[in-house]
Amino acid sequence: MGTDRLTTYRRLSQIAFILLVFLMPVLNILRIDSDTHELILFGTSWSFGIQPELYADRGASSAFHIALQVFLKGILPWLVFLAVFPLLGYFTGRLFCGWACPEGALFELSDFLTLKLIGRRDLFNAHPNDPPQAKGNRPVYGTIALASALIIPLAGGVALTGYFVAPATIWSQIVNWQFTFGVKAGIIGVAIYMLITSIVVRHVLCRFVCAAGLMQMLFGWLSSRSLRLNMDVSRISACTDCKGCDRACFMKVSPRKNKRDISCVNCGACIVACNKELGRGNGLFHLGLGSGQCSLPEENCKNLQPKTVVQ
Numbered sequence: 001m002g003t004d005r006l007t008t009y010r011r012l013s014q015i016a017f018i019l020l021v022f023l024m025p026v027l028n029i030l031r032i033d034s035d036t037h038e039l040i041l042f043g044t045s046w047s048f049g050i051q052p053e054l055y056a057d058r059g060a061s062s063a064f065h066i067a068l069q070v071f072l073k074g075i076l077p078w079l080v081f082l083a084v085f086p087l088l089g090y091f092t093g094r095l096f097c098g099w100a101c102p103e104g105a106l107f108e109l110s111d112f113l114t115l116k117l118i119g120r121r122d123l124f125n126a127h128p129n130d131p132p133q134a135k136g137n138r139p140v141y142g143t144i145a146l147a148s149a150l151i152i153p154l155a156g157g158v159a160l161t162g163y164f165v166a167p168a169t170i171w172s173q174i175v176n177w178q179f180t181f182g183v184k185a186g187i188i189g190v191a192i193y194m195l196i197t198s199i200v201v202r203h204v205l206c207r208f209v210c211a212a213g214l215m216q217m218l219f220g221w222l223s224s225r226s227l228r229l230n231m232d233v234s235r236i237s238a239c240t241d242c243k244g245c246d247r248a249c250f251m252k253v254s255p256r257k258n259k260r261d262i263s264c265v266n267c268g269a270c271i272v273a274c275n276k277e278l279g280r281g282n283g284l285f286h287l288g289l290g291s292g293q294c295s296l297p298e299e300n301c302k303n304l305q306p307k308t309v310v311q
């Protein structure tokens with residue numbers, strides 16, 4: 001994968017995950033049935049599968065059967081679910097945050113629109129890594145920002161409420177403009193949360209609050225094989241000090257420090273910026289499994305010593 005395509009693939013991956021989040025309750029892949037209070041998983045109702053008469057039977061075999069079902073259908077799935085982010089962190093660092101998380105994508109969009117409107121990422125303060133001359137056509141970007149601030153949080157509210165109330169029910173309430181308290185509270189609550197975090201908090205939430213991010217951070221940090229950003233220190237003299245890498249980083253990491261930074265989400269924006277400055281494949285950064293190895297982008301790996309390239 002070349003650096004030109006790195007950003008494109010990252011955006012496609014973010015869009016695909018957002019679509020998945022929207023479609024999972026609609027396609028009955030994952031949601032709670034509000035009538036039966038059961039979990040719907042891939043179209044089937046996920047219950048313990050214990051017949052009522054088994055509870056009445058005080059025999060050892062019934063007790064064993066109940067315990068086994070609770071373990072297999074209650075505890076084990078939770079353990080698997082809770083293991084997802086530590087495992088992701090162990091093998092891919094915070095790749096999920098940079099390539100899939102819908103909140104991360106929303107915060108990047110907010111950064112982009114704020115840059116275009118007032119020339120800095122943060123609404124309240126300027127930061128050393130704000131890209132210069134980033135302002136754009138204010139009426140155009142102002143309209144896009146306003147539309148985004150209205151549509152995206154409400155759409156997010158509808159999507160997430162769909163995990164707890166049947167999407168068909170929500171849709172019919174929207175069409176008839178008559179809402180039950182639960183649906184109204186779900187949509188408005190999520191929308192307010194999304195609006196506030198995307199305007200005020202943004203990546204501070206990713207760095208210090210998000211539990212999924214913190215688990216990936218911790219296990220990525222502990223792992224010697226996790227995917228991470230590396231720098232080709234043997235060519236450090238090629239650096240022009242353009243600061244493009246620092247300015248590209250919305251997580252406020254300083255890529256040139258070449259230290260494993262737990263805030264890095266492996267987005268590759270600094271790789272793209274450095275390749276732009278030094279020429280295709282000549283940039284100083286790459287993503288690798290563990291330190292000193294190179295996995296992506298291919299054009300950067302080719303410029304490294306062959307022994308450091310992972311196929």
Ligand code: SF4
Nearest residue numbers: 249264265267268270
């Ligand atoms: S250091 Fe580079 S790869 Fe890591 S978050 Fe910042 S821009 Fe993305």
Ligand code: SF4
Nearest residue numbers: 239240242243245274
């Ligand atoms: S983008 Fe590359 S050349 Fe520019 S400051 Fe960063 S490491 Fe140096």
